[in-house]
Structure formats: C-alpha cells, structure tokens
Amino acid sequence: MASLSATLYTLLYLSMLCSTSLGAPSFTPILPPSYPLAVKSPYLSTWLPGNQAANLPSAKPQFWNGQELTWSVLARVDGKVYSLFGAPPTSSDVKAATVNSADFTSTHTTFTLTAGSADMVLDFLTPISPLNYVRQSLPFSYLTVSASGSDGSTPEVQVYSDIDNSWTGQFGVDVATEWGYATTARVQSEFSEVNDMAQWGTTAYCTLPVASNVTARVNILGAMHADFAVNGSLAGDWTWTPGSVAGFSHDLGHIKQVTNITFAVGLWRQPAVNYLGHDRSAYFTSQCQDINCACVHALADFEAADAEARTLDVDIANKASQVAGGNYSDIVTLSVRQEFGALDLTIPADTLDTNDVLAFVKEISSNGNVNTVDVIYPLSPIFYVLAPEYIRLTLEPMMRYLSSGRWPHNYTLHDLGSHYPNATGHDDGTAESMPVEECGNLLILVCMYEKATGNTEWRHTYSIILQECADYLVANGLYPFTQLSTDDGAGSVANQTGLVIKAAIALNAYGNMTGQTNYSDTGRHFAKVLYNQRVGIDTNETHFLLIENDDTSWGLQFNLYMDVLLDLDTFPTSALEMQTAFYPGVRGEAGVALDNRVNWGKTDWMMFAAATAMAEGVGNEGVRDMLVDDVHAYVANGLNDVPLGDRYIVEGSGAEVAGTWTAYRARPVVGGHFALMALEGPSCVRVGESARGE
Numbered sequence: 032m033a034s035l036s037a038t039l040y041t042l043l044y045l046s047m048l049c050s051t052s053l054g055a056p057s058f059t060p061i062l063p064p065s066y067p068l069a070v071k072s073p074y075l076s077t078w079l080p081g082n083q084a085a086n087l088p089s090a091k092p093q094f095w096n097g098q099e100l101t102w103s104v105l106a107r108v109d110g111k112v113y114s115l116f117g118a119p120p121t122s123s124d125v126k127a128a129t130v131n132s133a134d135f136t137s138t139h140t141t142f143t144l145t146a147g148s149a150d151m152v153l154d155f156l157t158p159i160s161p162l163n164y165v166r167q168s169l170p171f172s173y174l175t176v177s178a179s180g181s182d183g184s185t186p187e188v189q190v191y192s193d194i195d196n197s198w199t200g201q202f203g204v205d206v207a208t209e210w211g212y213a214t215t216a217r218v219q220s221e222f223s224e225v226n227d228m229a230q231w232g233t234t235a236y237c238t239l240p241v242a243s244n245v246t247a248r249v250n251i252l253g254a255m256h257a258d259f260a261v262n263g264s265l266a267g268d269w270t271w272t273p274g275s276v277a278g279f280s281h282d283l284g285h286i287k288q289v290t291n292i293t294f295a296v297g298l299w300r301q302p303a304v305n306y307l308g309h310d311r312s313a314y315f316t317s318q319c320q321d322i323n324c325a326c327v328h329a330l331a332d333f334e335a336a337d338a339e340a341r342t343l344d345v346d347i348a349n350k351a352s353q354v355a356g357g358n359y360s361d362i363v364t365l366s367v368r369q370e371f372g373a374l375d376l377t378i379p380a381d382t383l384d385t386n387d388v389l390a391f392v393k394e395i396s397s398n399g400n401v402n403t404v405d406v407i408y409p410l411s412p413i414f415y416v417l418a419p420e421y422i423r424l425t426l427e428p429m430m431r432y433l434s435s436g437r438w439p440h441n442y443t444l445h446d447l448g449s450h451y452p453n454a455t456g457h458d459d460g461t462a463e464s465m466p467v468e469e470c471g472n473l474l475i476l477v478c479m480y481e482k483a484t485g486n487t488e489w490r491h492t493y494s495i496i497l498q499e500c501a502d503y504l505v506a507n508g509l510y511p512f513t514q515l516s517t518d519d520g521a522g523s524v525a526n527q528t529g530l531v532i533k534a535a536i537a538l539n540a541y542g543n544m545t546g547q548t549n550y551s552d553t554g555r556h557f558a559k560v561l562y563n564q565r566v567g568i569d570t571n572e573t574h575f576l577l578i579e580n581d582d583t584s585w586g587l588q589f590n591l592y593m594d595v596l597l598d599l600d601t602f603p604t605s606a607l608e609m610q611t612a613f614y615p616g617v618r619g620e621a622g623v624a625l626d627n628r629v630n631w632g633k634t635d636w637m638m639f640a641a642a643t644a645m646a647e648g649v650g651n652e653g654v655r656d657m658l659v660d661d662v663h664a665y666v667a668n669g670l671n672d673v674p675l676g677d678r679y680i681v682e683g684s685g686a687e688v689a690g691t692w693t694a695y696r697a698r699p700v701v702g703g704h705f706a707l708m709a710l711e712g713p714s715c716v717r718v719g720e721s722a723r724g725e
Contacts, residue, residue: 056085059134060361061663064671064692066133066140067365068092068102068155069172070372073393073451074229075298076697077102077172077198079140080672087142087153088127089119095395095674095697096227098202101195101252101276102296104153104176105259106146108186112260113146115176116153121253124260136344137367148184149286152177157368158336159343161418162718164388166336168314168376171297171329173337179289187285189263192294193255193278194236199298200228222305222452227399232300236277237326239293239333244282252276295329297322302380304391304401304452306428307435310380311391317383339719346716355641355655355707358663362638363708365666366701369675370413373699375452376424390424393451396696401448402428405465405517408472409635410702411479412709415596419483419713422476429473430493432456442466442503443473443496463519467511470500471533475593478540482597483713490544501541501550508534509557510579518636520678520694521629526579528567531557532590532602539601540593554601562606574613575606577626585617586626589639595646596709604648611644611651614658619682620689622661630682631693634662634675635703642706655707662704665690677701 062081069077076095083090091099103118106128113128114120120127128146135141140155156173160166178188196202220230238245248255248265255278258265265280281292299322302310319325347367351360375391378384392407394400407425414421429447438444439460446462448454474497477490490497511534513525535557542551561567567575569582577584588610594601614623622632623640641658644651665671665679668690676692677700683689708715 056130057132058084059132060357060364061667062133062669063135063365063666063675065093065674066135066155067157067368067372067674068140069174069296070095070157070368071170071172072298072300072375073227073373073395074232074300075170075172075296076372076674077296078674078697082669082672084133084142085130086127087116087130087133087144088114090117092117094228097673098197098226098228100197101193102198103191103193103252103256103276104174105191105256106149106151106176106178107189107191107259107263108147108149110187110263111147112256115144115146115151116142118256121256125256135365136341137347137364138340138344145181148181148186149188150179150181156337156340157372158340159367159371159417160336160339160719161371161421162720163339164314164376164385165318166332166339167371169297169325169329169332170299170313170315171295171325173329173333174294174296175291176294177289177291178283178286180286185285185287188283188290189259190281190283190292191256191259191265191278192236192238193252193276194234194296195252195276196234198234198296199232200225200230221302224399224450227395229298229300232298233322235295235297235299235322235326236279237295237297237330238279238281239330240281241283241290241292243284243290243292246280246282247278249275249277293330293333295326295333297325297329299325303375304377304454306377306389306391306454307432307456311375311377311389312380312383314376314378314385314388316380317378317385343716343718350708350711350716354711355659359659359707362634362659362662362666363704365675366413366704369697370410370699370702373697374425388424389428390421391428391452391454392425392699394446395698397694397698399450400446400463401451401454402426403446404429404443404469404472404476405445406698406700408476408517409639409700411476412596412705413702415479415483415709415713416705416711416716417714417718419480422480422483423486423489426473426476426480428454430496433496434493440466441499443469443500445469463515465515465517465519466503467508467514467530467534468516470503471508471530471537471590472517473497473500474504474537474541475533475597478544478597479593481544487544494545497541497545501538504534504538505550505553508538509560518625518633521625524578526581528561528576528579529586529588529590531561531567531579532575532588533593535561536590536594536597536599536601539599540597543599558602558606562602568609573609573616575610577628584627585613587614587623587632587636587640589636589643592639592643592706595643596706604646607643607646607649608651611640611649611654614640614654618657618661621665621679622681623658624681630680630684630687631678632681633700634665634677634679635700635706637662638704638706642710645707645710659707673697675701677703 538554
C-alpha cells in the first residue's frame with residue numbers, strides 16, 4: 032500500500048513577484064483541454080480540466096486517467112476565508128475567490144484570483160531540465176502561492192493547503208494511511224497499478240516558511256477547514272482517520288509587499304522500474320535515499336529550478352513562433368510537460384551507478400507498454416530539439432535486451448514489457464507484432480541520434496542487432512505481409528505503402544551510417560518502385576496510396592518526414608511536393624484523417640506532415656499552416672476536457688463530433704509536435720547546463 036507523508040522544513044525562500052488584474056477570466060494563450068499542474072512521472076500526473084478553470088475555487092484536479100484528487104487551497108484575508116482552489120465553499124462563511132486569469136507555459140500553469148482586499152496567484156511548476164539528470168529525475172512538482180494587497184492595501188493573510196491519500200491511489204475511506212513527519216516502511220504491492228495509479232511508494236507534501244508562522248496537522252477535511260477558518264492556523268493531534276487530509280497553514284501577517292510561499296508535492300517510488308528482473312531507481316537516489324532528504328532537496332532547489340524553467344519557457348515559445356507562428360507555439364508549449372511526464376530516468380538500485388543511466392517511457396492511456404519503439408519514434412522530435420541523448424537513453428534498454436538473445440525472432444520487438452513499470456521483455460516471443468514498423472523505427476532513430484550527437488560508438492556496440500534489422504527490411508520491406516503499423520487502431524493490412532516508405536528510408540539511413548552502399552541502394556530501389564514505377568501512387572499521380580496498387584486508397588504519409596529531417600533524399604523532391612499538395616483535397620471538417628479507412632486523425636502525424644511540407648524545394652507554407660491551424664483549433668475548441676489527446680475526430684458522423692478526442696489522452700507522442708522545430712537542427716533550444724549532480 033502506498034503511504035503519504037506531510038513534511039515541514041524551516042527553509043527560507045523569496046521569489047517571483049506576481050500581479051493580477053480584475054475582470055472576467057482570461058485564458059492565455061488559449062483555454063486548453065486540460066491544464067498540467069504536477070506532471071513529473073507516469074504516476075505523479077495531476078491535471079485540471081480546462082472547463083473547470085473559470086470555477087477554480089471549486090474545481091477538482093484529476094490524475095491523468097480521470098480519478099479526482101484532493102488538493103485544496105484556502106486564503107484567510109482579514110479574518111474572512113476564501114476558497115482559491117479545490118475547496119467548494121461549504122457554508123456562507125466561506126466565499127469563492129474571484130478568478131481573473133489562467134496562463135500556461137512549457138513548465139508553469141498560473142492562475143490569478145482576488146480574495147477580498149488581497150490579490151492571490153497560484154503558480155504550478157513542473158521543472159523540465161533534461162540535461163540535469165538530478166533535477167529531471169527528482170520526483171517533485173511545486174505550487175507557489177503569492178499574496179499581495181489590492182490597491183495599496185495591507186491585508187492580514189493566512190494561507191492553507193492540503194492533500195489526501197487519493198494521491199497514493201488509495202481511495203477507500205477505510206484504507207489505513209500513515210501520516211506524520213517520518214515515513215515508516217510498509218508492505219506494498221511493488222511494481223503494481225490500480226487504474227494506472229502506482230500501488231507502492233510514498234507521497235509527500237512539504238513546504239517552505241517565508242517569514243511566517245507555519246502550523247501543520249492531519250485531520251478530517253471539514254474539521255481542518257473549519258479550524259483554519261476560525262483560527263487562521265492548525266492545531267491538534269496527527270491521528271489518521273478515514274477522510275483525513277494532511278495540511279499546512281502559513282500566517283503571513285499583514286502583507287506589505289508580494290509574499291510567496293512554496294509547497295512541493297512528490298511521489299517517491301523506490302525502486303521505480305523492474306528491468307529484466309533488476310530494480311532500477313530514479314537517478315535522483317544517487318543524492319538521496321529517502322523521501323525526507325528528497326523533500327529538503329526539492330525545496331532547496333526550487334529557486335534554481337524555477338529560474339531555469341522560465342528561461343526554457345521563453346526559448347521554446349520564441350523558437351516555435353519563429354518557425355511556424357503563434358498557433359504552433361501554443362501547441363508545443365502545451366506538449367512539453369505531457370511528454371516528459373511519461374518518463375522515468377533511472378540508475379541501478381543496488382549500485383546507484385550514475386554511469387548506467389536508462390530512461391523508461393510508459394505508453395500512457397493506450398495499453399501501458401514499456402519503451403514501445405513506435406512511441407519513441409513519434410516523440411523523438413522533442414528529444415532532437417531539447418536533448419538528443421534521450422534518444423539513446425530510451426532505446427538502450429531495448430538494445431540490451433535484444434543483444435541478450437532472449438527475444439527469439441529476427442526482427443525488433445514492439446515493446447520491452449506489456450505494462451509499466453515491468454520492463455521484463457517477451458522471452459516467449461509473444462508480443463504485438465509490427466516487424467517492418469519497428470525495424471524501420473529502430474534504424475531511423477539510431478541514425479537520428481548519430482546525426483544529432485556525432486556519437487558513432489553506440490551504433491557499433493549494437494552492430495549485429497542493427498544489421499539483422501536491416502536484413503529483415505531488405506527481405507520483407509517492399510511488399511509487407513499483413514501486419515500492423517504504428518497506428519494499430521486502424522487494423523492490419525498487407526502491402527502498406529507507409530511501411531514501405533519507412534523501410535526505404537531506414538535502409539538508406541543504415542547504409543549511410545555504416546558505409547554499406549548496398550543497403551542505401553536497396554532503400555532507393557524501394558522508393559523508385561513506389562514512386563517512379565507507380566506501385567505506390569495513384570494513376571493520376573496525385574498522391575501516395577495507403578495500399579500498394581489500390582487506386583482507391585490514400586493515407587497521411589507521415590513517414591516521409593524522417594527523409595527530410597535526416598537529409599537522406601530517399602525520395603525525390605517531386606514526391607514530397609505531390610504528397611503535400613494532396614492534403615487540402617482530403618481535409619475533413621477539423622483536419623486530415625489518418626487514411627481513407629477512418630474519420631480520425633493524429634496530431635503528431637499532422638505535425639510530421641506539416642514539417643515535410645517545409646522540405647527544401649517544397650516550402651509549402653499554405654499546407655504547413657493548414658495542418659498547424661487544424662491541430663490548434665482542435666486543442667482550443669473547448670470540446671475536450673482531458674490531457675491533450677493525440678487522436679481526434681476530423682470528420683463528424685452521427686454521434687461523433689468533429690474536433691472531439693477519441694481513445695487516447697496524456698500520451699508522450701505529443702513530442703512529435705516538435706517536428707517543425709527539429710528542422711532547425713539538434714539542440715536548437717537551450718535547456719540549461721548539463722549537470723549530473725555527482
């Protein structure tokens with residue numbers, strides 16, 4: 032069973048100055064489907080549905096899968112209590128604060144409110160620091176509450192906040208949960224989930240006093256709120272009973288200037304991942320081996336993490352705007368925390384060897400697989416832009432497994448484990464079968480990594496595995512037998528043109544990397560058969576087909592993108608021009624469908640196609656903007672209330688409404704939204720200093 036600890040530390044912090052504006056709520060840059068609040072791992076993933084933002088005082092935050100979590104914030108201003116967040120007023124003595132605005136960046140979600148004569152700001156920060164492995168793996172997010180007087184007033188302010196055991200995945204009212212300043216070991220269900228929530232680990236809520244008197248308590252939610260309302264502080268025993276919360280109260284006194292207080296919320300899982308029967312811990316455990324130490328570190332690191340995050344926010348937004356405008360900037364800005372929130376950065380639990388770093392990614396919301404190759408493939412542009420080393424870190428676990436000989440087939444397997452966090456492989460050879468898809472993905476990703484970093488040594492380490500994949504594509508890539516592609520929801524079909532395109536590009540990439548021109552020649556031959564010999568395009572020569580020689584079929588040929596990114600010239604410019612010009616003619620109400628079989632599209636693949644439209648010699652800004660604008664309209668249309676879903680209806684039919692999400696939410700494939708930015712080159716956005724913290 033997971034446990035929860037509330038921890039108080041006497042550290043001091045004074046940070047950002049914030050202000051509010053009165054009036055109807057405004058949403059900047061858009062009102063998203065869901066706001067990321069604390070999104071640091073597959074299990075610390077807390078969101079606020081966008082349709083609740085205007086009613087923030089009574090809003091209920093949610094785990095990514097929809098479970099409601101208790102997280103409330105109250106302010107007592109001149110003796111009057113106001114609910115700011117997650118605390119519906121239960122009596123006439125508690126008023127809802129007025130919501131003025133909501134804003135999000137790549138790392139921050141910020142709400143401004145007015146409570147009596149006080150202006151209040153709630154700033155939720157999840158640091159993204161991919162080069163600083165300590166900070167990136169630290170399993171904490173932050174909430175900073177800022178208070179200031181309105182119109183020069185100096186109100187007396189106390190601030191209260193709490194969480195409960197819902198954060199541990201324990202929702203039964205009779206579930207015993209440990210509370211207190213110390214954490215005690217318990218028997219837990221290690222590496223297990225219930226409704227995607229971890230059933231092992233410790234949730235912690237800790238805070239920083241800032242020239243304030245801080246009190247803490249554990250009690251029934253209603254009693255805690257009532258105690259705070261009457262006294263502006265908390266007192267009493269720390270005795271858990273069903274329905275309890277752990278809460279803090281800060282007495283800020285009379286506010287003469289902007290005053291900030293910070294809370295850190297974290298989920299400590301030790302160990303974090305089961306890799307082939309060996310425990311892996313978060314990289315951060317090289318610094319701390321328990322939750323109390325982690326809380327101290329998180330609070331001490333907040334100022335530096337916040338400063339780095341704000342620089343990253345500006346750089347991502349500016350670069351995205353320069354590349355493809357404000358709509359594109361909104362899309363990638365909303366995608367960053369979602370992508371990195373699906374990842375654990377780990378080291379061996381027994382040795383804590385920081386030279387043995389592996390990254391594990393959960394295929395959130397579709398089936399929970401571990402390090403799915405055709406999930407790493409679409410998310411890879413964000414790594415290419417921010418931190419190319421993560422391409423290797425996410426593939427390395429798979430490469431080690433393949434090299435062990437435990438996988439009995441001569442092609443790359445689909446995933447490293449059926450369900451996160453158990454990366455136990457598939458020694459029996461039974462796994463979702465996408466042989467051409469995954470062999471192609473692996474070769475392309477290795478080429479992508481090598482192009483970005485110049486590191487050829489890694490490829491040589493696994494030369495036998497890569498050769499085997501290349502040989503498989505030579506034998507099976509031109510006319511693929513009936514099998515799934517990455518979009519398995521569309522079903523299996525033989526002779527998929529998209530798979531042939533992927534095989535052609537992958538073989539050309541492999542040949543270029545290794546100097547084996549016969550593989551590049553084979554890849555270009557595949558391309559000529561599809562395009563020049565018309566096996567893969569329609570008789571009118573307007574588009575690539577979905578299925579070879581099926582003139583009635585068509586598809587969004589997103590795989591062409593990697594040919595552009597990697598400068599491979601597997602396909603001629605005329606082929607890219609042809610395919611790009613085709614999309615406006617098949618565009619539905621809300622975007623371009625995946626292919627002629629379905630009425631839904633995918634945001635990541637639309638961004639791949641938008642980037643392909645900007646290939647040298649093509650430069651079709653009209654199609655680029657059409658695809659970007661369609662995805663932006665979907666993200667901002669107000670029809671959806673889940674963490675950004677990458678699959679949505681583009682053509683309404685019956686009860687299905689164009690612009691509504693379908694099937695997926697909170698998935699890391701939104702890293703593919705960085706496809707256009709990746710054309711600017713690897714590491715084209717600054718992400719802070721490289722620091723292992725050793």
